[in-house]
Amino acid sequence: MKVFRADLHCHSTCSDGTYTPAELVKHAVHIGLSGLSITDHDNMDAYETALPLAKELGLEMIIGAEFSSTHADQNVHVLAYSFQLDHPAIVNLCRRHQERRSERNRQILEKLRKLGMPIDEPIQEHSIGRPHIAKAMVQKGYVKSIDEAFHRFLGDGKCCYAPGQPVSTEETISIIHEAHGLAVIAHPHLLKRSDTIDFLVKLPFDGIECYYAKLGQERRWLELAKNKGWLVTGGSDFHGSVKPDITLGSSWVGEETFRRLQHGA
Ligand code: AMP
Ligand code: FE
Ligand code: FE
Ligand code: ZN
Numbered sequence: 001m002k003v004f005r006a007d008l009h010c011h012s013t014c015s016d017g018t019y020t021p022a023e024l025v026k027h028a029v030h031i032g033l034s035g036l037s038i039t040d041h042d043n044m045d046a047y048e049t050a051l052p053l054a055k056e057l058g059l060e061m062i063i064g065a066e067f068s069s070t071h072a073d074q075n076v077h078v079l080a081y082s083f084q085l086d087h088p089a090i091v092n093l094c095r096r097h098q099e100r101r102s103e104r105n106r107q108i109l110e111k112l113r114k115l116g117m118p119i120d121e122p123i124q125e126h127s128i129g130r131p132h133i134a135k136a137m138v139q140k141g142y143v144k145s146i147d148e149a150f151h152r153f154l155g156d157g158k159c160c161y162a163p164g165q166p167v168s169t170e171e172t173i174s175i176i177h178e179a180h181g182l183a184v185i186a187h188p189h190l191l192k193r194s195d196t197i198d199f200l201v202k203l204p205f206d207g208i209e210c211y212y213a214k215l216g217q218e219r220r221w222l223e224l225a226k227n228k229g230w231l232v233t234g235g236s237d238f239h240g241s242v243k244p245d246i247t248l249g250s251s252w253v254g255e256e257t258f259r260r261l262q263h264g265a
Pocket of ligand 3: 077187
């Protein structure tokens with residue numbers, strides 16, 4: 001009997017992944033996944049093609065997105081699931097992020113230009129993120145790898161980083177709930193400061209991503225989920241060739257979790 005596996009975290013070309021939404025859906029079917037959520041950064045554009053194709057191919061989908069939020073100058077990624085795709089509150093949140101990205105991409109490019117690393121490609125579009133800029137820097141020969149671009153220039157707090165107008169984590173959760181969705185802490189192990197975690201634990205999240213990429217289950221996050229009564233979610237954070245060591249389906253959840261998320265708030 002086929003085991004039900006659903007990858008709840010991956011990115012398409014609608015944000016910083018390299019697979020189109022259709023390629024992601026086909027790839028998920030090809031590797032035997034039963035369920036998938038495409039969680040692009042700050043937008044749900046993938047669903048226009050992904051939903052009808054998934055239906056045709058018999059892959060179950062949960063609507064998702066990964067929202068950028070900020071707490072005390074730290075980036076906190078919030079996964080949202082099963083919200084109403086066209087709810088005005090969430091559509092407005094996406095629009096705010098588009099404006100934030102356009103503005104901060106302009107600022108990042110200006111900082112790079114001042115350091116003698118001009119990039120002329122049309123890279124100011126709202127859907128564009130730092131990985132696109134890093135890729136252009138590699139192509140220009142300014143750095144040897146995407147990793148080097150992040151470590152030296154683009155990473156949080158580095159010299160060419162610009163956050164743009166932030167949206168707080170509390171507001172992000174409240175908008176997701178307003179749109180009848182579930183809010184989940186993404187990749188908690190990437191949160192470096194313990195005071196940030198102490199703060200997040202007090203917020204009204206519905207779940208936490210305990211299974212991530214190639215990491216095994218982390219007892220610390222599973223215990224936290226249990227104490228809080230939160231859902232335990234998981235996903236690969238597949239981005240295609242920008243993160244070549246991570247494969248789709250490398251982390252996943254079973255049918256019970258999938259159904260609970262599917263039913264939403
Ligand atoms: P942004 O959404 O534009 O702030 O960019 C953040 C994204 O950059 C994250 O979601 C990751 O996909 C990616 N990222 C962060 N650090 C690295 C890195 N060292 N190498 C490659 N991609 C990275
Ligand atoms: Fe990303
Ligand atoms: Fe993330
Ligand atoms: Zn992600």
